[in-house]
Amino acid sequence: MALRSLAIRKAIGLGKSVGLGLRGLQTVTLPDLPYDYSALEPAISGEIMQLHHQKHHQAYVTNYNKAVEQLFQALNKVDTSTVVQLQGAIKFNGGGHVNHSIFWKNLAPVHEGGGEPPHSSLGWAIDTHFGSLEALIQKMSAEGAALQGSGWVWLGLDTEFKRLVVETTANQDPLVTKAPTLVPLLGIDVWEHAYYLQYKNVKPDYLKNIWNVMNWKYASDVYQKECP
Amino acid sequence: MGSVTCNPLAPPSTHLLLNPSKIPKFCHSRRQLHGSQRASKIIAYYGLKTPPYKLDALEPYMSKRTLEVHWGELHRGYVEGLNKHLAKDDVLYGYTLDELVKVSYNSGNPLPVFNNAVQVWNHDFFWESMQPGGGDIPKYGVLEQIEKDFGSFTNFKEKFIGAALTLFGSGYVWLVLKREERRLAVVKTSNAINPLVWNDIPIISLDMWEHAYYLDYKNDKGTYANVFMNHLVSWNAAMSRMARAEAFVNLGEPKIPIA
Numbered sequence: 001m002a003l004r005s006l007a008i009r010k011a012i013g014l015g016k017s018v019g020l021g022l023r024g025l026q027t028v029t030l031p032d033l034p035y036d037y038s039a040l041e042p043a044i045s046g047e048i049m050q051l052h053h054q055k056h057h058q059a060y061v062t063n064y065n066k067a068v069e070q071l072f073q074a075l076n077k078v079d080t081s082t083v084v085q086l087q088g089a090i091k092f093n094g095g096g097h098v099n100h101s102i103f104w105k106n107l108a109p110v111h112e113g114g115g116e117p118p119h120s121s122l123g124w125a126i127d128t129h130f131g132s133l134e135a136l137i138q139k140m141s142a143e144g145a146a147l148q149g150s151g152w153v154w155l156g157l158d159t160e161f162k163r164l165v166v167e168t169t170a171n172q173d174p175l176v177t178k179a180p181t182l183v184p185l186l187g188i189d190v191w192e193h194a195y196y197l198q199y200k201n202v203k204p205d206y207l208k209n210i211w212n213v214m215n216w217k218y219a220s221d222v223y224q225k226e227c228p
Numbered sequence: 229m230g231s232v233t234c235n236p237l238a239p240p241s242t243h244l245l246l247n248p249s250k251i252p253k254f255c256h257s258r259r260q261l262h263g264s265q266r267a268s269k270i271i272a273y274y275g276l277k278t279p280p281y282k283l284d285a286l287e288p289y290m291s292k293r294t295l296e297v298h299w300g301e302l303h304r305g306y307v308e309g310l311n312k313h314l315a316k317d318d319v320l321y322g323y324t325l326d327e328l329v330k331v332s333y334n335s336g337n338p339l340p341v342f343n344n345a346v347q348v349w350n351h352d353f354f355w356e357s358m359q360p361g362g363g364d365i366p367k368y369g370v371l372e373q374i375e376k377d378f379g380s381f382t383n384f385k386e387k388f389i390g391a392a393l394t395l396f397g398s399g400y401v402w403l404v405l406k407r408e409e410r411r412l413a414v415v416k417t418s419n420a421i422n423p424l425v426w427n428d429i430p431i432i433s434l435d436m437w438e439h440a441y442y443l444d445y446k447n448d449k450g451t452y453a454n455v456f457m458n459h460l461v462s463w464n465a466a467m468s469r470m471a472r473a474e475a476f477v478n479l480g481e482p483k484i485p486i487a
Contacts, residue, residue, distance in 0.1 A: 055447040092396045148343055149398040149419035150438075171397035192398075192438035193447060201302045201439060 025072050027065040030058050031101050039109035043209040045198045053104070056193055060096030060172070067093060095172035099152055099187060106186050108215035118216035122185075122223040129164040139166050141207040144190045155186040155219065159226055183226055185219040273314045274325065274348065276307045279355035286360055289459045294443045302439060303351040310344035317341070325349050326424060333425040346420045350400060354435045359462035366463035368485050370431075370470050377412040384414070385457055388434070391416040392453035395436050401453075403432040403466070405473045429473040431466050 033053055038046030067089040074082035108114035117133050118126065130136040136155070143166055144153040151170045158165055160181040167178050175184040188210060195206035279299060284292035314320055320341060323331060329349050332342035365371060365381050378384035384403075391401045395416050402415045404423045412431070415423055423430050434456050441452040 051446055059447070088396065151397075193442060196439055196442045197446075200297050201305070 025069060027068070028061055028097055030061045031104065033104050035107075035109050035112065040107055040114070040213045043213045044107070044195075044206075048193075048195065048197050051197075052100075052189075052194060057097070057100040060093045060100065063089065064093035064097050091177075092172050095174045095177075098174045099172055099189070102184055102187050103189055105218045106188075106215050107210075107213050108217070110213060113217055114213035114215055115211060116216060118220050120220060120224070121227065122216070122220040125164055125223065125227075136166070137211055140186075140188065141204065141211075143168050144188055144207045145204050147190050150191040153188045153190060154182075154184050156182040156184050157223060157226055159183055162227055183222065185222050186214065186216075273311050273321075274307055276304050277352050277355075279358075281358075281360050286358060286460060289444075289455045290358070291444050294440075297443070298439060299351070299355065303348070306344050306347040306351065310341065310348050313341040313344060325352075329422060329424050330427075343420055346422050349424070350420060350422055350433065350435070353430060354400075354433050354440075356465050357432045357434070357462055358456075358460040359464065362462045363457065363459040364463065366466060368467070369474075370463060370467050373412055373470070373479065384412075387414045389450075389453045389457060392434060392436055393449055398437040401434045401436055402430050405429040405431055405470070405477055407477050410477055410479060429469070429476065431469050431473070432461060434461075 030053075033049070036046075037049040037053070040046075040049060067086050071083060071086045071090065074080075074086065117123065123133070126133055126136050130139065140153050140155060147153065147168050149170065151168055151173075152175075154167045154169065154175045156165050156167055156175050156178075157163070158179070158181055164185075165182065167175060167182065169175060169178060175182045175187070188207065190203065190207075195203065199206040276299075279295070283295040283299070286295065320328060320332070325345065325348065328341070328345045332339040332345055334342070366374065371381065374381055374384050378387065388401060388403065391414050395401065395418075397418060399416055399418045400420075400422075402417065402423055404413055404415050405411070406413050406428050415428075416436075417423065434453065436449070436453075441449065445452040445455075
């Protein structure tokens with residue numbers, strides 16, 4: 001019994017040094033959009049942006065915080081089976097938060113550079129790996145359209161081989177679940193909630209129009225950070 | 229109630245003659261393109277079954293608009309995709325839709341036709357799992373079996389709605405009769421998977437893909453699931469499916485209800 005509380009105290013000590021902040025569990029918050037809900041029209045309607053941000057993303061944030069809170073308690077009680085059981089909710093909601101946080105930055109209104117093709121090193125890398133920007137767009141749109149169910153389509157950078165890749169992930173799995181060396185440059189949400197109210201089941205139209213508000217500047221910045 | 233019209237003339241493939249015991253449940257119709265005299269190369273294998281009610285009959289719980297898009301465009305798209313696949317590959321010729329789903333699932337390594345086949349099956353089943361004036365509670369054998377396997381109807385309802393709310397991503401929630409365990413269970417499946425592939429017998433399904441509820445309820449899955457249980461689910465359909473299932477699964481001595 002004493003050994004156990006000693007072990008917990010040791011763990012807490014370790015936790016303090018790692019900065020877990022045990023007195024106040026760190027929670028995540030819903031990030032603000034860098035533009036108005038209607039700023040991406042006509043590519044994505046204001047109604048969708050508002051629901052997507054205020055309801056869906058908020059739900060991921062709320063549920064992630066709840067799951068992490070429960071995880072924290074289970075860890076303290078050394079309740080291993082609950083810890084394992086919570087992984088599904090953490091992956092789903094945490095992934096949802098991670099993915100959508102990137103997504104909002106991936107998009108920009110036309111008057112702020114949305115849709116402007118990438119230049120400099122990212123543009124060059126795209127031409128090298130895919131032949132042309134059109135080829136990349138074609139590939140991503142095709143993968144997005146072919147995705148069954150819910151998921152994301154990504155333009156990623158393999159930091160190990162310094163190579164651009166197009167990947168899809170299911171549900172809210174972040175890109176790192178495909179390979180730990182992948183860094184997302186651009187992600188397109190192909191869950192139905194991302195387009196259904198406006199495009200109904202015509203997913204290809206959504207995938208065609210979203211390129212008009214794609215924020216290549218963000219992708220370029222991430223790319224240049226990883227490949228200076 | 230299907231919209232498939234039967235052409236009893238000779239089947240175009242010899243495969244059917246090898247299995248005279250198989251009664252084909254599908255029919256072939258040849259479409260004439262642009263009024264030309266030559267038969268078109270497209271052979272329709274399956275037709276789009278209309279739901280057993282008018283498209284506005286489920287209002288206000290499921291709008292006519294939802295039915296128009298969900299059935300008229302999405303479901304229709306799956307049927308057309310299925311027929312396109314079948315036109316290419318007559319090894320799959322001669323199967324009923326149930327059999328096609330199980331065969332193309334291929335024990336977890338699905339053939340390309342699986343997705344379209346199973347989604348056609350899923351949607352046929354889903355429309356028939358609902359009725360205008362649905363909801364309420366089941367009666368007789370279905371109710372008894374539910375009470376036996378879940379404790380109470382309320383418990384079952386909670387489990388069913390709970391499953392709908394904890395589904396990650398797209399999928400379906402099923403009330404299914406498990407063959408091995410010989411009992412009812414609530415099962416949730418991802419994307420288009422269907423309990424048929426595990427040899428279980430579906431009794432009721434709820435489509436939890438966002439396209440099923442987004443136009444009417446936006447992100448409010450909870451209200452949608454509750455409305456389905458309270459106002460849409462067809463216990464009549466469940467009753468006839470249970471009756472059929474009991475021909476395959478021995479649930480014990482029948483208790484003849486008194487009047």
